Amino acid sequence: MARITTIALDANDTLWQNEQYFRLTEQRFADLLRDYTDAPDLNDRLIASVSRDLQHYGFGAKGYTLSMIETALKVTDHRVPGSVIAEILAAGRELLSYPVQTLPYVDAALEQVHRTHRLILVTKGDLFDQERKLAASGLADYFAAIEIVSDKSPKTYARIFAQHTEGPEHTVMVGNSLRSDILPALAAGAFAIYVPHDLTWSYERAEEPRDQPRYARIEHLGTLAETIENLQTP
Template sequence: MSGKSGQKLSTIAFDADDTLWQNESFFRLTQSRFKELLRDYADSDHLEDRLLAAERRNLGQYGFGVKGFVLSMIETAIEITDERVPASVIRELIEAGQDMLSHPIHLLDGVRETLETLSPDYRLLLITKGDLLDQERKLAQSGLGDFFDGAEIVSDKTAATYREIFNRYACVPKETLMVGNSMKSDVLPVIKAGAWGVYVPYGKPWALEHAEPPTDSLRYSEIATLADLPGLIKTIQAI
């Protein structure tokens, strides 16, 4: 599939978590539970800093997603208690992770309508990172799978990752737009790969996904909600 004759864009790619459906809120609820379980061993801010440090340290081994998050919580609990953390706390952390892996999907406002608007005229791709089985489950339960001409679940999002995907789907970068809620993962590397990057903020960004916007790039845009995307695309097409 491609865009209509004369269009500058032919492919629209979407992030999944916190772009199409809720995700970060479940991490924050679990993190609050983690701090409550360990409140007798350290104050809340210190626990948050130690957990973030563990997550950063473990990304190379565990990758992004629930499993890595749970393992980082367990590692932090062991460290913060000098290996005296009760087994009951470890059990609760594991159960919290299991709950996260089975939570129902809640689509964000305007998602289905936006995909319905764009799918007749553009090739739509899903490009997301995280646990393979979890992301496959969420896509299946979302009911959005039929909108996409392809779905890519990757370990990380770099310019090289995007170039490989573009090559696989024969996408012309300058005719491809990626939209997502992470400046670091969904915008900066895709612009570096030669495509358009659209930032749609949602909630409080994870500290490890923070990055400054490329305001000097003509291929960067920000929208308030996904419902604003069709209008933005029309504007780009008219340039």
């Protein structure tokens, strides 16, 4: 196999916590609507709205906030008062200000692998919010390039690998989403390392690739360097 010279890393729930704040906001949303709807599937309807609206609003807190407002209007037949809409907007703004908490092993892993490999960040979501979190994380200096994209597809990865690496055959993508980080990177010809996160959003789940020599799964980034070396062994 070709030698891996570039490591591409996802950000949300790979380098730092993200989904846990959305779960807290889901609960706040349910609490705000408790007096205005008895819909037993409120959370499911919210998630369905978020997934459906991705094509319009993209990923991130701002699109999520718009989907919360849309769901609140639908489940209450537009009876939800303006004061509750204001509280939903406040909850959305709070999503943009939560502290950045890096995951275990992240700092040590990046310190180790950046000495031997070129690192690039490949993340999707709101540009302003992702830039804020990267700056607050203290990790920016590890990365030779930063790509904040609207979605992750084989075409997106092919462009990024062509621009920032020696080619997909020399690149490994590392992330917690099978749907966004692993499968499309493999389809673009790269290696891929899956790092599961307990709270990965259902939209990002998929079947793990079977019998794929360019794929590996690890439990945390503490074994990243060793896993990359093993992937390169014929």
